Amino acid sequence: MIARLAGFLVLAYAIGFVVFALTLQAPAGHIKTDAVLVPTGGAGRIARGLEVLRDGDAKQMFVSGVDPEVKAKEFAKEFDVTAREMRCCVTLGYLAVDTRSNAGEAAQWFASNDIRTVRLVTTDWHMRRAAAELAYSIPENVTVVEDAVPSVPNLGQLYLEYNKLLAALVTQGWTG
Template sequence: MPILRRVISLILIAWIAGFILFAMSLPRAAGAQRSDAVVVLTGGAGRIERGLEVLHRGWSPRMLVSGVDPQVKKGEFAAQFNITPAEMECCITLGYRAFDTTSNARESADWIEQHGYRSVRLVTSDWHLRRAKAELAKVLPAKVTVIDDAVRTQPSLRILMVEYHKLLFRSVPGLDPS
C-alpha cells in the first residue's frame, strides 16, 4: 500500500506542477517575423484583428481564417472588420469547413499545401496555441515552419483547466478531446 500511495502522490505532484507550468508560461505574440501566410483560428476575441495586423504590417501577404460560420458571407465579414473588397479578393480566404481544433488543423494544412507555403504564422488565443500547434503539426509536412503568435487573454481558471486536460489527453494516441 505505501508504494501505491507514493505512485499516486507522484502522479498528483506531476499533474499539479504541469498545470502550474502550463498556466504560468502561456505563449506570447510573435514579433516582426515574416512568413508566407498567416492562419487565424476563429473562436476568441482579438484573433482576427491580430491576423489583419500581421497582413497590414507586411509580415505575411495572405491570410486564412479557419472555422468561419457557414452563414457568414464574405461581404459581411469584410464590413465587420473594415476590409476593402480588393484586400478580401487578394489576401484573405475564409475557411468554412472547420468546427473544432482538429478540423481547424486539417483545413489549414490543406490550404497551406494547396498554396505551397513553407512558413505560416498561427494566430489563436494564448491558452489555445499549444494544442492548436500540436494538431497542426500532426497534419503538416515537416518542411513547413510554424510561428507561434498568441493573442493575449485573461483566461479563467476553468478555461485553463479544460485546455490543460485537452492538451494532456491529446498526447494519448487515439483520443480527440477537441
C-alpha cells in the same frame, strides 16, 4: 507502491498545470511568413491576423472555422476588410468545427497554396494545443511561428485547456 505512483502522477499533473498556467505563449515580433493562420473562436485573433497581413509580415491570411452562414461580405464588413484585401489575401475556411479540424483544414489550404512558413495566431491559452494539432497535421517542412493574442483567462478556462492539451498529446502519441 500503487499509492506512491498515484501520488506521483497527481503531483506531476498539478505541477504541469501550474507551469502551463504561468507560461502562456507571447506575441511574436515582426517575422515574415508566407501566410497567417487564424482559427476562429477567440477575441482579437482576426484583428491580429489582419494586422500581420497589413504590416506586410504575411502575404495571405487563412481564417479557419468560419461559420458556414457567414458570407465573405459579412466577414469583410464585420472586420473592416477591404474588397481588395478579400480578393487578394484573405481566404475563409468553412469546414473546421474544432481545433483538430482547424489544423486539418489549414493543412489542406497550405498544400494547395504552397505555404512553407505560417504564423499561427490564436489566444495565448490556446496556443500550445493549436500548435500541437497543427504540427501533427502538416508536413515537417512547413515552419510555424507562434503569435499569441494576450488574454486574461480564468482558472476554469486554463484547467479545461490544459486537459484538452493533454488529451491531444495522448491521441497524437506524444509527438507533434
